[in-house]
Amino acid sequence: MAAMLMFLLTLLVLFISLVFKFVFSTVSWYLLTPRRIRNIMEKQGVRGPKPRGITGNIIEMFNLTSQSTLKDMDTLNHDIVGRLLPHYVNWSKSYGKRFIYWHGIEPRMCVTETELIKELMTKHHLVTGKSWLQQQGSKHFTGRGLLMANGEDWYHQRHIAAPAFMGDKLKSYFGHMVECTNHMLQSLQNAVESGQTEFEIGEYMARLTADIIARTEFDSSYEKGKQIFHLLTSLQHLCAQASRHLCFPGSRFLPTKYNREIKSLKMEVDGLLLEIIQSRKDCVEIGRSSSYGNDLLGMLLDEAEKKREDKFKPNQQLIMDECKTFFFAGHETTALLLTWTVMLLASNPAWQEKVRAEVKRVCNGGAPSVDQLSNLTLLHMVINESLRLYPPATVLPRMAFKDMKLGDLFIPKGLSIWIPVLAIHHSEELWGKDVNEFNPERFNSRPFATSRHFIPFAAGPRNCIGQSFAMMEAKIILAMLISRFSFTISESYRHAPVVVMTIKPKYGVQVYLKPLDP
Numbered sequence: 126m127a128a129m130l131m132f133l134l135t136l137l138v139l140f141i142s143l144v145f146k147f148v149f150s151t152v153s154w155y156l157l158t159p160r161r162i163r164n165i166m167e168k169q170g171v172r173g174p175k176p177r178g179i180t181g182n183i184i185e186m187f188n189l190t191s192q193s194t195l196k197d198m199d200t201l202n203h204d205i206v207g208r209l210l211p212h213y214v215n216w217s218k219s220y221g222k223r224f225i226y227w228h229g230i231e232p233r234m235c236v237t238e239t240e241l242i243k244e245l246m247t248k249h250h251l252v253t254g255k256s257w258l259q260q261q262g263s264k265h266f267t268g269r270g271l272l273m274a275n276g277e278d279w280y281h282q283r284h285i286a287a288p289a290f291m292g293d294k295l296k297s298y299f300g301h302m303v304e305c306t307n308h309m310l311q312s313l314q315n316a317v318e319s320g321q322t323e324f325e326i327g328e329y330m331a332r333l334t335a336d337i338i339a340r341t342e343f344d345s346s347y348e349k350g351k352q353i354f355h356l357l358t359s360l361q362h363l364c365a366q367a368s369r370h371l372c373f374p375g376s377r378f379l380p381t382k383y384n385r386e387i388k389s390l391k392m393e394v395d396g397l398l399l400e401i402i403q404s405r406k407d408c409v410e411i412g413r414s415s416s417y418g419n420d421l422l423g424m425l426l427d428e429a430e431k432k433r434e435d436k437f438k439p440n441q442q443l444i445m446d447e448c449k450t451f452f453f454a455g456h457e458t459t460a461l462l463l464t465w466t467v468m469l470l471a472s473n474p475a476w477q478e479k480v481r482a483e484v485k486r487v488c489n490g491g492a493p494s495v496d497q498l499s500n501l502t503l504l505h506m507v508i509n510e511s512l513r514l515y516p517p518a519t520v521l522p523r524m525a526f527k528d529m530k531l532g533d534l535f536i537p538k539g540l541s542i543w544i545p546v547l548a549i550h551h552s553e554e555l556w557g558k559d560v561n562e563f564n565p566e567r568f569n570s571r572p573f574a575t576s577r578h579f580i581p582f583a584a585g586p587r588n589c590i591g592q593s594f595a596m597m598e599a600k601i602i603l604a605m606l607i608s609r610f611s612f613t614i615s616e617s618y619r620h621a622p623v624v625v626m627t628i629k630p631k632y633g634v635q636v637y638l639k640p641l642d643p
């Protein structure tokens with residue numbers, strides 16, 4: 126009896142301490158820490174809009190962007206910051222260059238000063254990273270893949286993936302890129318021959334870049350991986366709404382329609398990826414193949430095999446997360462870059478002609494060779510200008526995991542620093558009066574191309590791992606497209622950029638295509 130009482134008492138004490146711990150961490154998480162961070166930043170003169178309960182400023186941001194993107198833009202101009210980041214415009218007017226706002230309970234300090242940004246990206250990459258809210262938001266999408274990894278995990282994952290994007294390995298993708306582009310050009314040609322004149326070029330670019338990433342990184346193809354790609358796109362759309370669903374304590378555990386939908390999609394994608402991974406393993410086990418393959422998936426499987434005792438050895442879930450990360454990061458961003466560039470060239474015929482003449486001169490009328498790519502300087506300038514006006518990643522987030530100094534500021538642990546890339550790329554102060562005009566000439570001088578306020582691929586050790594891959598791909602595709610077709614913007618094109626994780630044309634980009642004489 127006494128033993129029984131003792132047991133029940135222990136259970137009770139355990140239960141009370143668990144409840145106490147839960148209450149304390151909830152109060153600290155939702156109230157004390159945000160309040161502490163706010164006080165510290167206010168004392169340093171960093172202020173911002175008043176947060177509303179646990180939703181912070183999310184509702185205000187949501188209402189402002191819903192309003193500003195309700196209609197199409199009146200004309201085809203590139204003055205898009207007020208449309209896509211209306212909250213940034215309002216708050217920077219009221220509170221200055223540095224301000225703090227609340228994404229739910231997560232404090233985010235917006236910074237546009239280039240010196241601070243450089244310091245943050247180059248010096249503090251190991252003590253800053255992706256926040257809990259961001260990680261939770263993409264937990265069922267790209268999971269703990271490279272894009273969302275932090276600290277030592279990030280370091281090891283980056284180390285494993287980096288060789289896939291360098292030197293000869295990178296050059297080895299060239300042939301695949303040309304082959305996939307030829308395939309797309311042929312389907313455009315067939316459509317033209319059957320009488321079609323208008324094309325939504327975004328669809329073609331999305332399919333082409335999916336095909337390229339599938340072939341180069343996973344030895345598959347768009348057609349083979351179609352089901353995975355569609356499921357991933359649906360997952361991405363759901364995850365883009367995550368912040369609205371994650372504000373409330375414990376909301377991620379509730380069986381809401383949103384949570385159920387997202388989990389079931391994730392299970393479906395993972396199931397399909399598992400089949401691909403298993404079939405690679407089976408090929409090695411039964412002796413049909415001597416290695417897991419030369420692509421990124423093969424490298425990850427090799428690593429999992431090699432480092433059996435290592436705590437950083439990629440497990441099955443991480444391999445699947447990495448596949449999803451590279452597919453998402455490596456296909457959509459490049460497709461958008463290409464789509465916006467076609468829109469810009471279609472509405473700027475003089476530049477289209479200049480680039481076409483350069484491609485003709487450099488490539489002698491054929492597809493470019495890997496060595497000729499660096500001679501396509503005008504095309505390079507056009508791509509940069511497109512990345513400046515429509516950077517696929519509009520903001521760069523970094524959360525401080527330790528107290529640190531940034532310039533003259535003391536940054537407390539738990540504060541997220543947000544770099545509004547789109548606003549920096551459209552700053553009149555940094556780029557001059559013609560900031561919202563398409564003028565690739567501004568990239569003619571080298572210092573501009575490498576300047577600190579041009580950061581479409583981020584900067585420092587945690588920059589885009591696929592930057593060279595993306596630039597090579599974009600140059601090949603645009604050079605081949607421009608030498609086969611001339612294009613003008615269609616009357617049905619509606620200029621309506623929106624942000625759904627990345628900057629997208631809401632209704633696609635419709636162009637008229639005309640085949641050129643060979």
Ligand code: HEM
Pocket residue numbers: 271272273283338450451454455456458459462516517518520521522580581582583586587588589590591592594595
């Ligand atoms: C025009 C095309 C692209 C743009 C504009 C772009 C932009 C970016 C940016 C801004 C980041 C930093 C994100 C952050 O830290 O929050 C990033 C990271 C990343 N990108 Fe790209 N990217 C492009 C193409 C690619 C391609 C082709 C791949 C792979 C094949 C790729 C894979 C990645 C990965 C894995 C990361 C995470 C790197 C890390 O955290 O260490 N990206 N990209």
